[in-house]
Amino acid sequence: xxxxxxxxxxxFVQEKEAVTLDCTYDTSDPSYGLFxxxxxxxxxxxxxxxxxxxxxxxxxxxxxxxxxxxxxxxxNLVISASQLGDSAMYFCAMRGIMEYGNKLxxxxxxxxxxxx
Amino acid sequence: xxxxTQSPKYLFRKEGQNVTLSCEQNLNHDAMYWYxxxxxxxxxxxxxxxxxxxxxxxxxxxGYSVSREKKESFPLTVTSAQKNxxxxxxxxxxxxxxxxxxxFGSGTQLSVL
Numbered sequence: 001x002x003x004x005x006x007x008x009x010x011x012f013v014q015e016k017e018a019v020t021l022d023c024t025y026d027t028s029d030p031s032y033g034l035f036x037x038x039x040x041x042x043x044x045x046x047x048x049x050x051x052x053x054x055x056x057x058x059x060x061x062x063x064x065x066x067x068x069x070x071x072x073x074x075x076n077l078v079i080s081a082s083q084l085g086d087s088a089m090y091f092c093a094m095r096g097i098m099e100y101g102n103k104l105x106x107x108x109x110x111x112x113x114x115x116x
Numbered sequence: 117x118x119x120x121t122q123s124p125k126y127l128f129r130k131e132g133q134n135v136t137l138s139c140e141q142n143l144n145h146d147a148m149y150w151y152x153x154x155x156x157x158x159x160x161x162x163x164x165x166x167x168x169x170x171x172x173x174x175x176x177x178x179g180y181s182v183s184r185e186k187k188e189s190f191p192l193t194v195t196s197a198q199k200n201x202x203x204x205x206x207x208x209x210x211x212x213x214x215x216x217x218x219x220f221g222s223g224t225q226l227s228v229l
Contacts, residue, residue: 006158033215043204045220052215091158101172102147104208104218108158 029096
Protein backbone atom coordinates (compact mmCIF):
# COMPACT_ATOMS: atom_id res chain seq x y z
CA UNK A 1 0.00 0.00 0.00
CA UNK A 2 1.04 3.52 -0.64
CA UNK A 3 2.31 5.27 2.47
CA UNK A 4 3.84 8.59 3.48
CA UNK A 5 5.87 8.98 6.68
CA UNK A 6 6.80 12.26 8.33
CA UNK A 7 8.87 11.42 11.39
CA UNK A 8 9.14 14.91 12.88
CA UNK A 9 5.96 15.86 14.77
CA UNK A 10 7.37 19.32 15.49
CA UNK A 11 10.37 21.45 14.56
CA PHE A 12 11.81 24.76 15.70
CA VAL A 13 14.01 26.99 13.55
CA GLN A 14 15.55 30.38 14.12
CA GLU A 15 14.39 33.15 11.83
CA LYS A 16 16.59 33.49 8.72
CA GLU A 17 18.01 29.99 9.08
CA ALA A 18 17.28 27.01 6.80
CA VAL A 19 15.24 24.02 7.91
CA THR A 20 14.65 20.55 6.46
CA LEU A 21 11.37 18.72 6.92
CA ASP A 22 11.65 14.98 6.36
CA CYS A 23 9.38 12.82 4.24
CA THR A 24 9.76 9.20 3.21
CA TYR A 25 7.34 7.28 1.07
CA ASP A 26 6.56 3.78 -0.04
CA THR A 27 4.90 2.79 -3.28
CA SER A 28 5.04 0.15 -5.97
CA ASP A 29 3.90 2.60 -8.66
CA PRO A 30 6.65 3.14 -11.24
CA SER A 31 5.39 6.67 -11.80
CA TYR A 32 4.21 9.02 -9.09
CA GLY A 33 4.21 12.61 -7.94
CA LEU A 34 5.26 14.08 -4.62
CA PHE A 35 3.74 17.25 -3.18
CA UNK A 36 4.26 19.52 -0.20
CA UNK A 37 1.47 21.62 1.27
CA UNK A 38 1.50 24.25 4.00
CA UNK A 39 -1.44 24.63 6.39
CA UNK A 40 -1.41 27.79 8.53
CA UNK A 41 -3.64 28.10 11.58
CA UNK A 42 -6.46 29.38 9.35
CA UNK A 43 -6.81 25.85 7.98
CA UNK A 44 -6.34 26.55 4.28
CA UNK A 45 -4.07 24.20 2.33
CA UNK A 46 -1.40 26.01 0.34
CA UNK A 47 0.47 24.14 -2.39
CA UNK A 48 4.24 24.66 -2.15
CA UNK A 49 6.13 22.39 -4.50
CA UNK A 50 5.88 19.32 -6.74
CA UNK A 51 8.40 16.62 -7.74
CA UNK A 52 7.73 13.98 -10.39
CA UNK A 53 9.30 10.57 -9.95
CA UNK A 54 11.01 10.82 -13.33
CA UNK A 55 12.23 14.39 -12.92
CA UNK A 56 16.00 14.49 -13.19
CA UNK A 57 16.45 17.65 -11.16
CA UNK A 58 15.24 18.57 -7.70
CA UNK A 59 12.28 20.94 -7.75
CA UNK A 60 12.67 24.50 -6.51
CA UNK A 61 10.07 27.22 -5.92
CA UNK A 62 11.50 30.41 -4.45
CA UNK A 63 12.66 29.64 -0.90
CA UNK A 64 11.38 26.07 -1.14
CA UNK A 65 13.37 23.20 -2.58
CA UNK A 66 12.76 19.48 -2.57
CA UNK A 67 15.66 17.15 -1.83
CA UNK A 68 14.51 14.12 -3.84
CA UNK A 69 16.43 10.88 -3.32
CA UNK A 70 14.57 8.25 -5.30
CA UNK A 71 16.62 5.26 -4.27
CA UNK A 72 16.08 6.12 -0.61
CA UNK A 73 12.43 6.99 -1.25
CA UNK A 74 12.75 10.35 0.44
CA UNK A 75 11.42 13.76 -0.55
CA ASN A 76 12.55 16.25 2.06
CA LEU A 77 11.41 19.86 1.95
CA VAL A 78 14.08 22.51 2.50
CA ILE A 79 12.98 26.01 3.46
CA SER A 80 15.75 28.58 3.21
CA ALA A 81 15.88 31.87 5.10
CA SER A 82 12.96 31.03 7.40
CA GLN A 83 10.43 33.74 8.12
CA LEU A 84 7.94 34.10 10.97
CA GLY A 85 5.16 33.53 8.46
CA ASP A 86 6.52 30.07 7.75
CA SER A 87 5.16 28.87 11.08
CA ALA A 88 2.53 26.32 10.08
CA MET A 89 1.79 22.63 9.61
CA TYR A 90 3.53 21.07 6.62
CA PHE A 91 2.26 17.99 4.82
CA CYS A 92 4.02 15.70 2.39
CA ALA A 93 1.74 13.89 -0.06
CA MET A 94 1.99 11.42 -2.91
CA ARG A 95 -0.10 10.66 -5.94
CA GLY A 96 0.28 7.59 -8.12
CA ILE A 97 -2.04 6.14 -10.67
CA MET A 98 -1.66 2.41 -10.48
CA GLU A 99 -1.63 1.66 -6.79
CA TYR A 100 -3.99 4.24 -5.40
CA GLY A 101 -6.26 5.31 -8.24
CA ASN A 102 -4.91 8.83 -8.67
CA LYS A 103 -5.74 9.87 -5.11
CA LEU A 104 -3.49 12.09 -3.03
CA UNK A 105 -2.24 10.34 0.13
CA UNK A 106 -0.96 12.54 2.96
CA UNK A 107 1.54 12.10 5.75
CA UNK A 108 0.74 13.03 9.36
CA UNK A 109 2.41 16.40 9.04
CA UNK A 110 5.16 18.39 10.79
CA UNK A 111 4.47 21.52 12.82
CA UNK A 112 7.12 24.16 12.19
CA UNK A 113 7.66 27.06 14.56
CA UNK A 114 9.96 29.90 13.52
CA UNK A 115 11.56 31.77 16.43
CA UNK A 116 12.51 35.44 16.26
CA UNK B 117 -12.08 34.13 -9.74
CA UNK B 118 -11.92 30.36 -10.07
CA UNK B 119 -11.80 28.28 -6.96
CA UNK B 120 -13.51 25.95 -4.54
CA THR B 121 -16.21 27.13 -2.18
CA GLN B 122 -17.10 25.22 0.94
CA SER B 123 -20.04 26.08 3.14
CA PRO B 124 -20.80 26.57 5.89
CA LYS B 125 -17.55 27.49 7.62
CA TYR B 126 -18.89 26.17 10.94
CA LEU B 127 -21.58 23.55 11.44
CA PHE B 128 -23.13 22.00 14.51
CA ARG B 129 -24.79 18.62 14.58
CA LYS B 130 -27.27 17.33 17.09
CA GLU B 131 -27.39 13.71 18.17
CA GLY B 132 -28.95 11.49 15.50
CA GLN B 133 -29.01 14.22 12.89
CA ASN B 134 -27.71 14.07 9.33
CA VAL B 135 -25.88 17.17 8.11
CA THR B 136 -24.67 18.07 4.64
CA LEU B 137 -21.49 19.97 3.79
CA SER B 138 -21.44 21.82 0.51
CA CYS B 139 -18.55 21.91 -1.97
CA GLU B 140 -18.69 23.77 -5.29
CA GLN B 141 -15.89 24.35 -7.81
CA ASN B 142 -15.73 26.44 -10.96
CA LEU B 143 -12.33 25.19 -12.10
CA ASN B 144 -13.83 22.65 -14.54
CA HIS B 145 -11.99 19.87 -12.72
CA ASP B 146 -13.08 16.29 -13.26
CA ALA B 147 -11.95 14.96 -9.88
CA MET B 148 -13.25 15.99 -6.48
CA TYR B 149 -12.32 14.78 -3.02
CA TRP B 150 -13.41 14.94 0.61
CA TYR B 151 -10.85 14.73 3.39
CA UNK B 152 -11.27 14.66 7.14
CA UNK B 153 -8.69 16.23 9.46
CA UNK B 154 -8.62 15.66 13.22
CA UNK B 155 -6.68 18.07 15.47
CA UNK B 156 -2.94 17.78 14.95
CA UNK B 157 -3.42 15.01 12.41
CA UNK B 158 -2.99 14.50 8.70
CA UNK B 159 -5.73 14.34 6.10
CA UNK B 160 -7.68 11.14 5.60
CA UNK B 161 -9.68 10.50 2.45
CA UNK B 162 -13.41 9.95 2.88
CA UNK B 163 -14.73 9.79 -0.69
CA UNK B 164 -13.59 10.84 -4.12
CA UNK B 165 -15.12 11.18 -7.55
CA UNK B 166 -13.40 11.19 -10.91
CA UNK B 167 -16.47 11.69 -13.07
CA UNK B 168 -20.08 12.77 -12.75
CA UNK B 169 -22.43 10.13 -11.31
CA UNK B 170 -19.54 8.03 -10.06
CA UNK B 171 -17.61 8.03 -6.78
CA UNK B 172 -15.40 5.72 -4.74
CA UNK B 173 -14.90 5.14 -1.03
CA UNK B 174 -11.73 6.36 0.55
CA UNK B 175 -10.10 5.09 3.72
CA UNK B 176 -12.79 6.23 6.18
CA UNK B 177 -16.10 6.20 4.27
CA UNK B 178 -18.24 4.61 6.99
CA GLY B 179 -20.90 7.01 8.27
CA TYR B 180 -20.61 9.33 5.28
CA SER B 181 -22.34 9.59 1.91
CA VAL B 182 -21.77 11.69 -1.21
CA SER B 183 -23.32 12.45 -4.57
CA ARG B 184 -21.93 13.81 -7.82
CA GLU B 185 -24.88 14.85 -9.95
CA LYS B 186 -23.05 17.82 -11.44
CA LYS B 187 -19.40 18.31 -12.32
CA GLU B 188 -19.24 21.43 -10.16
CA SER B 189 -20.74 20.00 -6.99
CA PHE B 190 -19.74 17.25 -4.55
CA PRO B 191 -21.75 17.48 -1.32
CA LEU B 192 -20.86 15.35 1.70
CA THR B 193 -23.50 14.09 4.13
CA VAL B 194 -22.40 13.15 7.61
CA THR B 195 -24.97 10.63 8.76
CA SER B 196 -26.06 9.68 12.26
CA ALA B 197 -24.04 6.49 11.79
CA GLN B 198 -20.85 8.53 12.10
CA LYS B 199 -20.35 8.41 15.86
CA ASN B 200 -17.40 10.76 16.04
CA UNK B 201 -18.05 13.45 13.44
CA UNK B 202 -16.25 16.34 15.12
CA UNK B 203 -13.45 17.29 12.72
CA UNK B 204 -12.30 19.73 10.07
CA UNK B 205 -13.54 18.75 6.61
CA UNK B 206 -11.69 19.77 3.47
CA UNK B 207 -12.96 19.50 -0.08
CA UNK B 208 -10.54 19.48 -3.01
CA UNK B 209 -10.56 19.19 -6.77
CA UNK B 210 -8.01 18.52 -9.48
CA UNK B 211 -7.34 17.64 -13.08
CA UNK B 212 -6.93 13.88 -13.43
CA UNK B 213 -3.18 13.69 -13.95
CA UNK B 214 -0.66 12.53 -11.40
CA UNK B 215 1.42 15.67 -11.68
CA UNK B 216 -1.53 17.92 -10.98
CA UNK B 217 -1.94 19.41 -7.55
CA UNK B 218 -5.16 19.44 -5.61
CA UNK B 219 -6.92 22.75 -5.05
CA PHE B 220 -8.54 22.96 -1.63
CA GLY B 221 -11.51 24.81 -0.23
CA SER B 222 -11.27 26.73 3.04
CA GLY B 223 -12.82 23.91 5.06
CA THR B 224 -15.82 23.29 7.31
CA GLN B 225 -15.46 22.76 11.05
CA LEU B 226 -18.13 20.32 12.23
CA SER B 227 -18.88 20.01 15.92
CA VAL B 228 -21.39 17.95 17.87
CA LEU B 229 -23.79 19.71 20.24
